[in-house]
Structures are given as C-alpha cells and as structure tokens.
Amino acid sequence: MAEICTQLDAFRSDDAQVIRGATVISKDLSIDSLAVMDMIMELEDRFDVSIPMNTVAEIHTVDELADTILKLAARR
C-alpha cells in the first residue's frame, strides 16, 4: 500500500492533497485518463501484474487499486 502511494505521488499534480486509501485517483490527484493509464503501466511493471484496461475503468480509489493489484498478484 505504502509502495503504491509512493508510486502514485510521482503522478500527483502539485495542488493535489496527500494520498490516502480513500483518495479518488482521477479527481483528487487531478490527473486525466491518459495519465491514469500511464501510472497503471508503471505499477504493472513494479508489481509484475497486468491490469486490463477494462478493469481500470472500475477502479476509483487508491484502496480499490491496491486490492486489484493484490488479487492479481495472488493469482500468479
């Protein structure tokens, strides 16, 4: 979880708040959908999982993102 927050921090716009589990990724980090997809790509390589784009659409908060990554990693 901490690792995900650190990774996300690089994509956060300057005026956005500190990242928590309940942070809504696109809204609270003020990043557009393309930047979200780029961030996902970095996380995929960091955790060696693939998060299909179809799944990304259903992820809103940092907690949901972390759950998805954990689930995918457990399936390996």
Next chain:
Amino acid sequence: MGLFDRHAGLLDVYRDVRTTGADPFQIRMERVLSPTEAIINGKKCLTVGTNNYFGLTFDPSCMQAAIDAILAEGTGTTGSRIANGSYSEHVALEEEIAAFYGKKHCMVFTTGYQANLGVISTLVGPEDFLLIDADSHASIYDACKQTQAEVVRFKHNDPGSLDARLRRLKERDEGDKPGNRLVVLEGIYSMLGDSAPLKEFIEVCKKYGAYVLVDEAHSLGALGENGRGLCEAAGVLDDCHFIVGTFSKTLGAIGGYCVSNDPDFDILRVTVRAYMFTASLPPSIVASVRQALRVVKARPELRKQLWDNVATLYDGLAAQGFKLGPEHGPVVGVHLPDRMIAIGFWRAMLDAGIYVNVAVPPATPNGVSLLRCSLCAVHTREQLEHMIEVMTGIGRQMGVLAPKLRAAG
C-alpha cells in the same frame, strides 16, 4: 446537471485556446489551390499539415479517373455492400490491394478509422487479449471499447514491455485454455512521426504465438522498397497477419483496408459491423484510389522526394535548436513547452502564411504540446527553407529558441 456539464473542463480549455484569436480546430480553408497551398483568412498559405504525402490529391490522372467514374456510375452507392451489393470496382480495388501486398484477401472500408475499429474489435472476443501500444491512434482505442477481449497496454515502441505483458498472460493461463492474443502496432505514429521497432516486436510475438496487426496509415507509400510500408521495410511482410491502411493520406482520397492471408478472412464481411452497416465508397473515390495506387507503383521517385523534404525540414529545424520527434519521418512533430505557447506559435505561423497542425493534450502522448507538420513530395526546397526561417523567427520572438548569437570577431 445538463448534458454538456461533463465537458465543462474541456470547454474552459477551449475558451483559452480561442482567446488567441483563431480556433485551430475550426479552421476554414477558403480555397485549396494545390497539394501545398490554400487560401486561409483571405491569404495564400503554404500547407504543411495535410498528410498528403505524395501530393496525389491534384494528380491529373487520379482526378480524371474520378470524373470518368462519376459520369459512368453516378455519385454514390447509397448503401452498404451487404445490402446493396458491391460494384465491380470495389472488388477490383480489393484484388489490387491484396496483390500489392502479396496477400490473399483484402476488405475495403469507407474510412481508415472504420477499418481499425471494425477489424480489431471483431478479431478478438471474450477470453482473448488485445495488446496495444500506449501511443495508439484513437481508432485503436475505440476498438478497445467495442471488443469484449481484455485490453492490455504496453509502453510505446518498447518490445520488452510487450514481452513482460505476454509473459504474465502466459503464466496466468498456465493449464487453462489460453485465449488468442492480438498485438496492434503502427508503421509510423501520427503525432511524432516515429516508427515501431517492428522486427523486435515480431520476435516477441512469435515467442508467445501472438497475432500481429500493423496499421500502415502513415507509412503506405513512404516506407519500403515498393511503398508497402514498415512491414516491407523491416522485411516482415509474411509475419504480419493483418495489415490495415488508409486511402486518405498517400492515396489522396478516403477509405480504409485490411489485408490478410488467413483462409477464413472473408467471414469478417458478415461480422464486422463497421463494414456491414455503413454505405460503401462511391465510384469516384474507388476509381481515384485505384489510379493513385498505380501512380505509387509507377513513380518511386515520389518516395525519394518525400524523404528529401523530410530531411530538409527536420534537419533545418533541428539545426536551429527546435526539439523534434525522435527520428526522421513524413510527420515532423515540433515540441513546445505548453498548450498556450503551441497555440500562439501556430497562430503566428498562420499570420505569416504557413499552415501546420497543432496537437495538444489529451490528443497527444505524455501530455506534450506539438506543432505537427506533415510533408509532401511536391513541397519545394524553397518553400521549406522559407518555413524554417519563419519558424526560427517566431521561436526567437516567443523565447522558445535562444536569441541569435553574434558571430565573434
């Protein structure tokens, strides 16, 4: 909440853009004079943003072919090929494109966008996987929304990134019945003019048994000994299962196609909705495209002229200190620091009589702001040298380039 409220953010940006005095997204070409000139705002402008790579929109033989076809068969087909049938010219065009690539089958679409949208979204379905380059064209992204396959995105032009994703899919599916994998690449990317490292990508695809589809929209005519595109230039024509392309750039008209050797390819004619439920190309377009393809085959010097022009513009701008796309290409993308500078620069160029495209986020990769120039085989050296001079002047004035250094002594 009104229907347009969700676009509020975009509307704000668009208002900013229009404060510069001209709207780059609603430019009116009052009269197009030639492949390289048009009247805009009452003034004759040099056009360097039309994707008209061989200048064939005004080729007399192509124009005559279109005129003859209208006189012989009328202005339009008024329906789809599934409902109204094909004209012999549709079939002839498909045979000629298939022969051009040495492939067995070809399907022609009404636009290149529809070719990508329809073919890609239909080739893969539930339990399959679609792997796309991060910088893919909008038509490819829209295909992702239409398909039921899982979509995985890999880093732009990075075969290692594709390898990692195919490996993960393989590990995940161990023991299960694996779904098909389709990898989508582009010959030349439309914003920065860079090419895919196709040979390396093909190696990775072979390793995992993935199908390959290459979109040659911007590379048809420009790349390869016979102008077939990157597949030919990289020597991997036989390894590309599907090649998609367009008639709206080098061939100077509109329409799209897909070629393949797969024996069951023609089933797509009754499964691809973007083919079945839209009107087919009018006779005039089919005729001019057939003629344009003959010109491409007969006049390889146009390819050389195009690349000479690419070198003139790219090297000229690079020498002045502009930050450009990574390699020579028929599209030359000039990086600018932000959206407003890009729009201001674009406007200043238009005032000086030069039309290029401006590309800003979210239509660009990595949020970059670009002036997008596309070259034509029939641009003259003088036209391009003038353009470099004008851009250098604007660049200095706007502080994008360092001020001119006085020669010592």
